[in-house]
Amino acid sequence: MKNALTFVCALMLSGGSAWAQTASAAAAQPTPAAPVVVAPGIQSQNIMDVKPEASADPAYASQTNGQRAQVQPGNNAPMWRQVGSGVAGYSSLPVTQAPEAGVLIQPFVQYPGSRLTNAGEAWRQVRNNWLIPYGGSLLLIVLGAIVLFHVKVGPIKVKGELTGRMIERFSAFERSAHWANVAAFLTLAVSGLLMAFGKFFLLPIIGTTLFGWLAYVLKNAHNFAGPLFAVSLLVVIVTFMRDNLPAKGDLNWLLKGGGVFAGHEIDSGRYNAGEKVVFWGGVFVLGLTVVVSGLVMDKLLPGLTYERSTMQIAHMVHSVSNLLMLVMMMGHIYLGTLGTKGALDGMRTGFVDEIWAEQHHKLWLDDIKSGKIAAQRTPSAKLANAAAGQPVQV
Numbered sequence: 001m002k003n004a005l006t007f008v009c010a011l012m013l014s015g016g017s018a019w020a021q022t023a024s025a026a027a028a029q030p031t032p033a034a035p036v037v038v039a040p041g042i043q044s045q046n047i048m049d050v051k052p053e054a055s056a057d058p059a060y061a062s063q064t065n066g067q068r069a070q071v072q073p074g075n076n077a078p079m080w081r082q083v084g085s086g087v088a089g090y091s092s093l094p095v096t097q098a099p100e101a102g103v104l105i106q107p108f109v110q111y112p113g114s115r116l117t118n119a120g121e122a123w124r125q126v127r128n129n130w131l132i133p134y135g136g137s138l139l140l141i142v143l144g145a146i147v148l149f150h151v152k153v154g155p156i157k158v159k160g161e162l163t164g165r166m167i168e169r170f171s172a173f174e175r176s177a178h179w180a181n182v183a184a185f186l187t188l189a190v191s192g193l194l195m196a197f198g199k200f201f202l203l204p205i206i207g208t209t210l211f212g213w214l215a216y217v218l219k220n221a222h223n224f225a226g227p228l229f230a231v232s233l234l235v236v237i238v239t240f241m242r243d244n245l246p247a248k249g250d251l252n253w254l255l256k257g258g259g260v261f262a263g264h265e266i267d268s269g270r271y272n273a274g275e276k277v278v279f280w281g282g283v284f285v286l287g288l289t290v291v292v293s294g295l296v297m298d299k300l301l302p303g304l305t306y307e308r309s310t311m312q313i314a315h316m317v318h319s320v321s322n323l324l325m326l327v328m329m330m331g332h333i334y335l336g337t338l339g340t341k342g343a344l345d346g347m348r349t350g351f352v353d354e355i356w357a358e359q360h361h362k363l364w365l366d367d368i369k370s371g372k373i374a375a376q377r378t379p380s381a382k383l384a385n386a387a388a389g390q391p392v393q394v
């Protein structure tokens, strides 16, 4: 890193002449302006093609540095054109660790309908002009919709008297896996939101010094919580996968929106179709996408060549999948806390009242009653229930 900075600084101070020397072989032989493919479907034009002066006098545009110095001393535009076309100079950094160290800036690209721009600048514009405003708006819209739903429709209450007969819903292992994953998720969500949006809502309040320190601490917390999230996510996926497999009645549940507006819930197994959508869409697909793209940005995925474009693509995939995952998890967190009375108790203590099970997951309760599923699956559940004076079987 230090070497790279020295290299860049040396270039700046020498007006680029250091780089020009190392790239002199290429500079001495002006190449025809062949388009360079930088990404599928996108061709970067050699910058020599598009300068107004190039159309006025092609020979002028193809001058070498030396030729230009004779007619316009001090004008080193030819060298900067070569820099812009992605020509590699010399760097003492090992190619294995820094494959692009000799390339001062990424080649210029021209996206359809936009002006010629550097690829890094294009990435910055997509981040600042698309991901941040539209992503931020999406999060606020979903938050607003949840608040509106809570105010207008309200939480799903337990209908009828509690029976006092407790049924084990989650084993200690399942709860530990879930809450470990939640801890990592919340760390990542808070630090990620600060990195993306903090400068708009927090910086003006707490000022640059405090914000700088906070961003520094949370950015490091993000890097460490990422691998923890990856491991706990895999455990959650394996642990909860079986009961999230599609089952008869799921489509009916989805078509009727779970029955939320009909005033009664549609019967479901251990997890309803809404929970299954969150599991497969939010946890499995988006969760794994977030993890893989995050590991790429941490340079932890083996076998990849880590170039600037690798980071830019990984960053965009990471941002989009994160925003979508956050949206789904906002719904999950609402329904798991304020939205469904008694749901959090199940994930906190491991037990739910029989009437809660009947109201929310009737088919699951039927299976327990018929003996198809054991009501007490862990020995600790039996002991805990017995100690609390609760019946050990429904």
Ligand code: HEM
Binding pocket: 169, 178, 181, 182, 185, 236, 240, 244, 270, 271, 275, 276, 278, 279, 282, 283, 287, 329, 332, 333, 335, 336, 337, 343, 344, 345, 346, 347
């Ligand atoms: C503050 C954050 C969270 C809270 C309060 C929360 C709460 C809950 C609650 C109460 C349940 C039980 C629902 C039921 O009994 O049917 C549950 C289930 C579950 N949660 Fe969370 N959760 C949170 C975050 C997460 C995260 C980040 C993930 C994974 C990325 C996750 C994955 C799951 C899974 C897989 C289940 C099992 C049910 C299913 O498959 O849909 N949760 N959660």
